[in-house]
Amino acid sequence: MGNADLERSISHYRELAPRYDHFTRRIDKVRERAIAALGLSAGESVLDAGCGTGWCLPRLARHVGAQGRVIGFDPSPEMLAVARGRVPDASRPDVHLIEGAAETVVLPQPVDAILFSYTHDLIRSRKALANVLRQARPGARVAATSTKLYGRWLFPANWYLLLTHRAYVTNFDGFEAPWSLLAEHLDEFRVETGPFTQHYVATGRVRG
Secondary structure, eight states: OTTSOHHHHHHHHHHHGGGHHHHTGGGHHHHHHHHHHTOOOTTOEEEEETOTTOTTHHHHHHHHOTTSEEEEEESOHHHHHHHHHHSTTTTSTTEEEEEOOTTTOOOSSOEEEEEEESOHHHHTOHHHHHHHHTTEEEEEEEEEEEEOOOOTTOHHHHHHHHHHTTTTOSOOTTTTSTTHHHHTTEEEEEEEOOTTOSEEEEEEEEOO
């Protein structure tokens, strides 16, 4: 993952997997915002990149319906085990889970939309972004959400953010604007955030 440490990340999530949803319950609303920003329609295919424990998977599935398809991948087998338990019908054609890293994962089909939900290490890797985005249809919608730094003058809050996110992030490069590499690949790019929030939702379309 560029400057990120994939092995260390997998080790972290091996320990975090059973408790991850409890620890991250306060971000549920912003994840819902990112899903809504994709503007999914019935019958479409959508990728949950770095799907983790699969919190977003059933929500994405509801948007695309029985004729659509949800694909998720994650490098952590422990996180994927939780995801499979959350989507008990994961063997159906409309939900497809893959164990793999973003730099090398191969999707079963091109997708109409991509969600990057709390995947900071992934979106700070040029190689990972290039591999994932090239497997999307031209014009595919993209939504990304995660944590960023507050305004620079709120340095005590930023110190606390960096300390508390060490279990989830191995590469703090670009933490003030995590979306900057993603923006290079997308048209109609925009970011909803502000100096007094640690959250953001970035959206755009994959260039054709």
